[in-house]
Amino acid sequence: MLVGLTGGIGSGKTAVSDLLGQLGAGVIDTDLISHQITATNGKAIPAIRHEFGPEFINNDGALDRPKMRALVFAQPEARKTLEVITHPLIRQEAVKQAEELSKAGVPYLVFAVPLLIESKGWQNLVDYLVVVDCPEEVQIERVMHRNNLSREEVKKILAAQTSRQERLACANAVIENQGSPDQLASQVRQLNQKILQIQKDLLSSS
Helix, strand or coil: CEEEEECCCCCCHHHHHHHHHHCCCEEEEHHHHHHHHCCCCCCCHHHHHHHHCHHHECCCCCECHHHHHHHHHHCHHHHHHHHHHHHHHHHHHHHHHHHHHHHCCCCCEEEECCCCCCCHHHHHHCCEEEEEECCHHHHHHHHHHHHCCCHHHHHHHHHHCCCHHHHHHHCCEEEECCCCHHHHHHHHHHHHHHHHHHHHHHHHHC
16 A cells, blocks of 8 residues: 655654654655755766756755755746756655565555645555645744744745645645644554555455
């Protein structure tokens, strides 16, 4: 069974995917893959250097993320160029990890994808969609604190993502992440049981 996991920036997707992983799920984190391919000597670096110029690559050979972030928000066509470079590499690595996890015998796979709703390819791939949700003000405060960004910078990122309402409308299940870690863990345990039961029912009906 293929489970999609998404949510706006600062909603707590990583916390939820980590908890699901601890419960035995096979987790493929596309945000982590994105950072890997744009790190020092990452697979995307040569093409980024070619398309955008050496000024977008740090001295250590990694992507200058703040500079690129400023460019893609100022120029939508730059975002598309970057996605043409990175998305196929992310998908390629995600498929590789999924195959390895399947062979390892995990009960189900979780694809943690920040822009899953925006990408019809990902949306059509998954069987069950989980959205991690919290109020926008909570997102803003978390990202300002975590990433050392200004309120305006965070609001720009939120504006570039699918709205909270659109995400919730697509969800098969919603995890509310505005309480304590214990409350979050309890919801994730219930979600895990629900997914395992759905999978069991599907297997028995086939």
